[in-house]
Amino acid sequence: MKLASLKDGSRDGKLVVVNDQLTYCTDATHIAPTLQSALDRWVRVRPKLELIAESLSHEAVPATRFHEHDALSPLPRAYQWADGSAYLNHVELVRKARGAEMPESFRTDPLIYQGGSDAFLAPRDPIAVADAAFGADMEGEIAVITGDVRMGATLEQARDAILLVMLVNDVSLRGLIPDELGKGFGFFQSKPSSAFSPVAVTPESLGDAWDGGKLHLPLHVDLNGNAFGRANSGVDMAFDFPQLIAHAAKTRALTAGTIIGSGTVSNRGDSGPGKPVADGGAGYSCIAEQRMIETLQTGTPKTPFLQFGDSVRIEMLDKTGHSVFGAIEQTVEQAVKV
Amino acid sequence: MKLASLKDGSRDGKLVVVNDQLTYCTDATHIAPTLQSALDRWVRVRPKLELIAESLSHEAVPATRFHEHDALSPLPRAYQWADGSAYLNHVELVRKARGAEMPESFRTDPLIYQGGSDAFLAPRDPIAVADAAFGADMEGEIAVITGDVRMGATLEQARDAILLVMLVNDVSLRGLIPDELGKGFGFFQSKPSSAFSPVAVTPESLGDAWDGGKLHLPLHVDLNGNAFGRANSGVDMAFDFPQLIAHAAKTRALTAGTIIGSGTVSNRGDSGPGKPVADGGAGYSCIAEQRMIETLQTGTPKTPFLQFGDSVRIEMLDKTGHSVFGAIEQTVEQAVKV
Numbered sequence: 001m002k003l004a005s006l007k008d009g010s011r012d013g014k015l016v017v018v019n020d021q022l023t024y025c026t027d028a029t030h031i032a033p034t035l036q037s038a039l040d041r042w043v044r045v046r047p048k049l050e051l052i053a054e055s056l057s058h059e060a061v062p063a064t065r066f067h068e069h070d071a072l073s074p075l076p077r078a079y080q081w082a083d084g085s086a087y088l089n090h091v092e093l094v095r096k097a098r099g100a101e102m103p104e105s106f107r108t109d110p111l112i113y114q115g116g117s118d119a120f121l122a123p124r125d126p127i128a129v130a131d132a133a134f135g136a137d138m139e140g141e142i143a144v145i146t147g148d149v150r151m152g153a154t155l156e157q158a159r160d161a162i163l164l165v166m167l168v169n170d171v172s173l174r175g176l177i178p179d180e181l182g183k184g185f186g187f188f189q190s191k192p193s194s195a196f197s198p199v200a201v202t203p204e205s206l207g208d209a210w211d212g213g214k215l216h217l218p219l220h221v222d223l224n225g226n227a228f229g230r231a232n233s234g235v236d237m238a239f240d241f242p243q244l245i246a247h248a249a250k251t252r253a254l255t256a257g258t259i260i261g262s263g264t265v266s267n268r269g270d271s272g273p274g275k276p277v278a279d280g281g282a283g284y285s286c287i288a289e290q291r292m293i294e295t296l297q298t299g300t301p302k303t304p305f306l307q308f309g310d311s312v313r314i315e316m317l318d319k320t321g322h323s324v325f326g327a328i329e330q331t332v333e334q335a336v337k338v
Numbered sequence: 339m340k341l342a343s344l345k346d347g348s349r350d351g352k353l354v355v356v357n358d359q360l361t362y363c364t365d366a367t368h369i370a371p372t373l374q375s376a377l378d379r380w381v382r383v384r385p386k387l388e389l390i391a392e393s394l395s396h397e398a399v400p401a402t403r404f405h406e407h408d409a410l411s412p413l414p415r416a417y418q419w420a421d422g423s424a425y426l427n428h429v430e431l432v433r434k435a436r437g438a439e440m441p442e443s444f445r446t447d448p449l450i451y452q453g454g455s456d457a458f459l460a461p462r463d464p465i466a467v468a469d470a471a472f473g474a475d476m477e478g479e480i481a482v483i484t485g486d487v488r489m490g491a492t493l494e495q496a497r498d499a500i501l502l503v504m505l506v507n508d509v510s511l512r513g514l515i516p517d518e519l520g521k522g523f524g525f526f527q528s529k530p531s532s533a534f535s536p537v538a539v540t541p542e543s544l545g546d547a548w549d550g551g552k553l554h555l556p557l558h559v560d561l562n563g564n565a566f567g568r569a570n571s572g573v574d575m576a577f578d579f580p581q582l583i584a585h586a587a588k589t590r591a592l593t594a595g596t597i598i599g600s601g602t603v604s605n606r607g608d609s610g611p612g613k614p615v616a617d618g619g620a621g622y623s624c625i626a627e628q629r630m631i632e633t634l635q636t637g638t639p640k641t642p643f644l645q646f647g648d649s650v651r652i653e654m655l656d657k658t659g660h661s662v663f664g665a666i667e668q669t670v671e672q673a674v675k676v
Contacts, residue, residue, distance in 0.1 A: 040349060077417045079455060111521055111523055112523070113452075113526065114451075114524060114525065114526050116418060117418065117455075118596055119590060119591045151530075176589070185451040186451055189590075190589075192589040192590040248526065250468075252457060253457045254457065255349070
């Protein structure tokens with residue numbers, strides 16, 4: 001089953017069920033007006049939504065064309081957005097870029113940061129940045145939406161709490177990160193609003209690509225129309241989603257509608273820190289990694305961070321070449337002065 | 339005007355208007371079912387709620403007794419909880435306790451951390467902690483709820499966005515903080531669910547005590563029935579709420595219902611780092627500061643962090659001795675194994 005929140009002038013959008021091909025959708029607001037309200041009562045609501053999805057696939061309900069640009073992020077605002085860093089190749093590279101070593105404990109203790117969740121961008125919204133010197137960068141990631149998770153949940157409980165899967169562009173302002181992390185309290189200004197894929201899908205609808213903890217497909221990240229990353233999200237993920245969820249729930253409960261991110265998808269490849277797509281590698285899901293590779297190779301980063309007018313596209317295709325979640329596609333714009 | 343969210347079995351509670359004395363309340367769900375829904379449409383909803391408040395004060399609407407223990411936190415779950423550290427005396431003391439100096443830039447650049455907002459405790463809920471070694475501590479703070487704030491908002495726009503004021507106990511697990519901050523991405527497990535005061539009040543209802551940016555009243559923090567802190571929240575606040583809001587909105591918009599915290603209220607006093615209440619000082623709004631003072635005086639902290647069975651009460655009284663927000667009163671309990 002695939003779900004989306006269509007723009008209707010409200011803060012949360014209106015819930016629709018989308019067909020597997022992402023071509024048609026049908027209203028589900030009589031079941032639950034918004035995705036959050038569906039998640040709040042998921043056990044009762046889900047069977048009704050599944051029935052609609054089944055009817056939609058048989059053209060047995062009124063359907064309208066589904067346009068990805070009409071979608072908000074599945075949860076346009078959420079109560080919890082906790083983003084992991086499960087691909088240690090990314091962590092190692094980004095730390096190296098800052099001249100820092102990755103502590104050995106990172107291999108056993110997941111790294112998660114508390115993100116802001118009140119104002120997500122729609123998947124086709126521009127990324128508005130006040131100053132090009134902020135060094136805007138994309139981070140292509142996988143994210144799951146959970147049901148209620150109790151404090152101290154086991155890995156099995158955490159696994160059972162995964163209700164939906166989607167993609168995210170965790171926009172980062174690299175130029176602001178060193179000073180902000182130096183203050184010791186984590187990210188705030190350096191992690192502006194993220195954008196999510198047009199649809200969120202149930203794990204079951206992912207078939208063999210979902211193993212209960214990881215999603216095994218290449219993440220397509222394009223920069224200005226060129227292939228930038230093709231890293232497989234099932235490869236080199238040191239902590240799977242149940243581990244990330246259990247870590248987040250160690251000292252607190254998590255409420256239905258919690259979003260947990262994987263961190264930037266990154267593959268090491270056979271030897272070392274991976275290779276750009278142009279060199280036959282899996283490439284990268286953010287510019288910072290590519291810059292680090294360039295620095296390692298030539299002493300100087302070559303690829304600039306996102307410039308005004310640059311476009312980023314993040315999408316995942318299944319084995320038959322169909323888009324699973326629709327595409328995040330964003331252009332970087334200068335923020336208007338207020 | 340004073341507002342509360344009463345327990346009714348739902349996730350967000352039901353909105354009531356409470357009288358100034360916190361003795362009676364009246365249903366407001368025909369205006370807006372929940373506080374978040376009122377905040378989403380504040381300009382239209384507020385005049386209607388004010389009319390109810392006026393009628394309540396004249397006993398012109400059906401009223402029921404208001405019991406603080408029937409209240410959830412005003413926003414039982416919120417989309418954004420950003421907590422400042424505006425009282426630099428607290429920052430200096432807590433850093434000293436970790437053997438770290440406070441950077442000079444902290445006097446001009448506000449410190450804010452991104453908190454988790456999906457599962458706030460009710461004001462009388464126990465604080466469940468899995469392990470006493472986690473070193474649970476209270477942090478008594480002031481918080482404001484904002485309307486929509488645009489990216490890059492000016493100080494004046496930030497000031498105008500302040501809709502409601504309340505108290506918060508920002509529960510902290512001191513034993514987990516050093517390792518977690520050492521990972522570089524800020525708090526997560528070390529900042530479990532916070533609790534807010536039973537009512538949230540409009541700035542106008544605070545009279546002279548509210549100057550548009552700060553609240554000028556002593557914050558009463560009691561530990562096991564004994565006066566622990568009486569620091570005035572209008573004193574030594576290096577950044578006022580408009581400054582904290584503008585800082586939070588520098589690279590992103592903030593959505594209606596955003597909660598911004600002051601950080602632990604802390605007064606330096608005439609000379610140096612303040613004094614315990616027992617020594618005639620204003621005391622402290624968290625145990626960590628008291629322990630630091632003990633360490634400075636004797637080389638060893640004496641007061642333990644919160645033990646199972648300890649109770650914390652946080653309240654603010656106006657000049658006539660009446661409770662402004664009702665009391666946060668929480669007992670520390672061992673979390674049940676799942």
